[in-house]
Amino acid sequence: MSALWEQAPTFVGVAVGALLSFVLSTxxxxxxxxxxxxxxxxxxxxxxxxxxxxxxxxxxxxxxxVAIRHGYGQGSSRPVVPGTNTALAEADADRAARFEAVLLIGNPQTVAAARRWHQALWHLACFAQGRLTGHLEWSAAMREFGEARVEYYRAARRDLGIAGGLPRTSTPAWKTALTQQTAQPLGSVTPE
Structure with missing residues (x-):
């Protein structure tokens, strides 16, 4: 019996080692x-x-x-054509379908940022459809949309493990000048 007690520390050591090995392996x-x-x-x-x-x-x-019809915005790469409201509804349906995939595999922060982004877009759509008015309010809604966009990209980049933030951008002077020219009524002459 005393020989068994003498070997007890060895048995305990082997058992602890086996348990530790199992835990670390798991x-x-x-x-x-x-x-x-x-x-x-x-x-x-x-x-x-x-x-x-x-x-x-x-x-x-x-x-x-569409917002150009109500005097908002400074132009778009898309021409204003009949049926644009239908195109808007179709685009929202496509966006909604793609949001379902974000809900499925996105992390909670990215899902929340995506939701905030499309809600900011809906806010702009209300101005475009004439349901909301006011140029100051439109400008605030545009800022909200831009901030929500940046928040979405930051959340998505964090989720994907992409280091670094988004670079800050500004509108180049030539684009600002071009936008101001296109905002003038047709037939007006720009002073030289």
Whole structure:
């Protein structure tokens, strides 16, 4: 019996070592599995985030084209054509479908930022459709839209593990001048 007591520390050491080995192996396997899952989903998340952003941008372009009818905005790359309200509804349906994918695989922060971005877009759409008015309010809604866009991209980049922030941009002088020229009524002459 005393020989058994003499070997007890050895048995305890072996048992503790086995348990520790099992725990460390399990933790390592779980960490590897999480990393593999993240690597597997990153390309899909990036695609979903980019497609959603493109859908919001498409709807934004239509909103700007419609808003010109009510005297808002300084121009759009889209011409104002009949049926633009139908195009706006179709663009919103496409945006909504792409938002479902963001809901499915996006992290909570990116989902919240995406929701804020499209709500800011809806705010602009209300001006474009004549349901809201006021140039100061329009300008505030445009700022809100821009801030929500930046917030969305920051959240998406964080979720994808992309380091660094978005660079600050400004409108180049030539574009400001061009926008001011196109805002003048047709047939007006710009002084030399």
């Amino acid at each position: 933790v390592a396997d779980r960490t590897r599995w999480r990393r593999d899952v993240a690597i597997r989903w990153d390309p899909q998340r990036m695609t979903v985030y980019a497609e959603y952003a493109f859908a919001v941008r498409e709807m934004y372009e239509i909103v700007l084209a």
